Amino acid sequence: xxxxxxxxxxxxxxxxxxxxxxxxRQTFAMRSTVMSDLYYVVNTVDxxxxxxxxxxxxxAMNGDRFRAVRSGVVPFRDTFAKAAAFSLFRIVWxxxxxxxxxxxxxxxxxxxxxPPAWLPAEGARLDLxxxxxxxxxxxxxVSLAEAQGRTxxxxxxxxxxxxxxxxxxxxSGELQTAVDSEVTALTKEVVGKSNKGAHVQEIRASVIGxxxxxxxxxxxxxxxxxxxxxxxxxxxxxxxxxxLVASVGESDDAFLAEMKEHGSTVRNRFLDMLKAVSTAxxxxxxxxxxxxxxxxxxxxxxxxxxxxxxxxxxxxxxERDHITVERGILxxxxxxxxxxxxxxxxxxxxxxWQGEMTPEAAKDANGLRVGDDSFVKARIRVExxxxxxxxxxxxxxxxxxxxxxxxEDRRTDAAE
Amino acid sequence: xxxxxxxxCPPTDAVVMVGTFYRLAVRGLAVGAATTADCWLRPYEQxxxxxxxxxxxxxxxxLSLYASREDLDRARDINPRVARKPVAEVSVxxxxxxxxxxxxxxxxxxxxxxxEPYDLIPEAVIIEAPREVAA
Numbered sequence: 096x097x098x099x100x101x102x103x104x105x106x107x108x109x110x111x112x113x114x115x116x117x118x119x120r121q122t123f124a125m126r127s128t129v130m131s132d133l134y135y136v137v138n139t140v141d142x143x144x145x146x147x148x149x150x151x152x153x154x155a156m157n158g159d160r161f162r163a164v165r166s167g168v169v170p171f172r173d174t175f176a177k178a179a180a181f182s183l184f185r186i187v188w189x190x191x192x193x194x195x196x197x198x199x200x201x202x203x204x205x206x207x208x209x210p211p212a213w214l215p216a217e218g219a220r221l222d223l224x225x226x227x228x229x230x231x232x233x234x235x236x237v238s239l240a241e242a243q244g245r246t247x248x249x250x251x252x253x254x255x256x257x258x259x260x261x262x263x264x265x266x267s268g269e270l271q272t273a274v275d276s277e278v279t280a281l282t283k284e285v286v287g288k289s290n291k292g293a294h295v296q297e298i299r300a301s302v303i304g305x306x307x308x309x310x311x312x313x314x315x316x317x318x319x320x321x322x323x324x325x326x327x328x329x330x331x332x333x334x335x336x337x338x339l340v341a342s343v344g345e346s347d348d349a350f351l352a353e354m355k356e357h358g359s360t361v362r363n364r365f366l367d368m369l370k371a372v373s374t375a376x377x378x379x380x381x382x383x384x385x386x387x388x389x390x391x392x393x394x395x396x397x398x399x400x401x402x403x404x405x406x407x408x409x410x411x412x413x414e415r416d417h418i419t420v421e422r423g424i425l426x427x428x429x430x431x432x433x434x435x436x437x438x439x440x441x442x443x444x445x446x447x448w449q450g451e452m453t454p455e456a457a458k459d460a461n462g463l464r465v466g467d468d469s470f471v472k473a474r475i476r477v478e479x480x481x482x483x484x485x486x487x488x489x490x491x492x493x494x495x496x497x498x499x500x501x502x503e504d505r506r507t508d509a510a511e
Numbered sequence: 512x513x514x515x516x517x518x519x520c521p522p523t524d525a526v527v528m529v530g531t532f533y534r535l536a537v538r539g540l541a542v543g544a545a546t547t548a549d550c551w552l553r554p555y556e557q558x559x560x561x562x563x564x565x566x567x568x569x570x571x572x573x574l575s576l577y578a579s580r581e582d583l584d585r586a587r588d589i590n591p592r593v594a595r596k597p598v599a600e601v602s603v604x605x606x607x608x609x610x611x612x613x614x615x616x617x618x619x620x621x622x623x624x625x626x627e628p629y630d631l632i633p634e635a636v637i638i639e640a641p642r643e644v645a646a
Contacts, residue, residue, distance in 0.1 A: 117575045213591055216589075219589050221617060333641070
């Protein structure tokens with residue numbers, strides 16, 4: 096049966112792929128060789144056991160519809176049951192004894208007239224991974240970087256449960272925000288150790304395109320207020336970002352060692368990136384071309400390694416330190432819930448210390464008055480997680496001891 | 512009548528495999544029944560088959576088998592002609608010939624089986640009835 100030569104619109108055709116094969120093709124797709132965006136999906140549907148005929152349905156569609164059918168976005172039954180007008184054909188092959196090739200009779204059909212027995216099962220989908228956006232070609236980054244004179248990079252992620260080019264919007268937004276923040280944090284880290292002017296600190300990341308494989312965000316560096324990109328800075332920024340991603344892919348030990356090379360802001364923003372991809376079950380890959388280098392650098396980490404790196408971070412003990420408050424103002428106290436708030440009387444505009452109290456501190460605090468004139472002295476334990484969501488709220492404070500401030504104590508101390 | 516294999520058949524990359532496979536049988540056989548010779552017609556012999564009369568092609572001598580029943584179920588979901596055939600289970604041993612893994616876009620477990628001898632009529636049992644589709 097030569098389906099590829101049938102006199103349908105767009106003939107002749109070339110086979111695309113087979114979906115059901117049993118002693119020959121039963122369900123398959125073919126594409127016009129003269130109309131590049133015209134596809135037919137063909138399904139054999141009936142045969143005459145006693146006679147000599149075989150019936151197939153063929154439905155014509157454009158590339159977008161074909162990809163939607165192929166990915167499973169469109170149920171396979173609907174491919175035929177909801178075929179557009181003038182797109183569905185019944186093909187009846189007649190096999191004559193002694194004739195080498197069967198003859199085909201083609202008839203236009205309305206979707207409404209298709210017998211239920213000729214339709215695929217309810218809920219059946221092809222469910223094949225399908226690129227629904229332009230494929231990602233790493234070398235295009237070189238071309239873009241050269242054309243635009245700025246650093247271009249691509250973040251590759253994947254969503255195992257998606258059969259089409261896609262990534263959950265929430266995770267995509269979080270990832271893009273985290274990448275921008277990480278670039279900013281790394282820039283401050285780099286510039287802070289050099290004598291660069293303030294203008295190079297205004298480096299941001301912009302999204303300039305999306306590609307498939309399975310999902311790629313193409314981003315670019317914007318140098319705010321500067322005519323040319325400070326590639327000595329962006330070069331180091333991406334060197335460090337690449338090292339971070341590579342360390343995730345390598346091992347937990349390598350990852351923690353690399354993270355320790357950076358301050359808390361860089362660590363936290365990188366953790367944000369990992370969280371955004373991890374919650375979508377994705378790995379992470381970054382391909383970058385620093386302006387004028389014409390060289391693509393690619394580093395990647397598998398979904399398993401990303402999850403492992405997240406676990407490794409949560410297992411790192413927080414950094415501990417103590418603050419001795421010589422003269423604070425007790426502005427909040429809830430003994431039942433063991434919560435406190437103290438403002439530094441020497442720097443009242445600074446954010447207050449807030450947190451939990453130890454049982455001993457709760458005993459000390461019982462009876463103390465809360466108010467603008469309730470001066471106290473206190474000892475507060477500070478715990479800074481290795482990497483957390485936010486530098487300010489991520490830091491935890493524990494009140495270990497508290498007592499009323501007695502000016503006499505200070506005078507005595509001064510005298511001694 | 513089953514014909515001897517043509518030149519180049521079976522393909523050189525077909526290998527001996529042992530295990531349980533699934534094949535669609537002809538209509539009219541009940542669950543528990545043994546398959547008949549009609550269930551094992553080579554593709555070039557099958558009336559209304561896609562490869563009928565093309566005995567010069569190696570694939571027209573290979574019998575379609577599925578290694579995964581779930582995979583075959585998916586094929587039956589997609590194709591109503593296939594859904595209306597019963598499913599037979601067959602055990603392939605080292606002396607029964609060679610198989611080649613021939614997956615396609617919709618199936619990862621499809622194999623072609625070139626039997627030894629070439630006209631072997633394997634023994635198999637129907638394990639699943641045809642799907643009834645409302646007409």
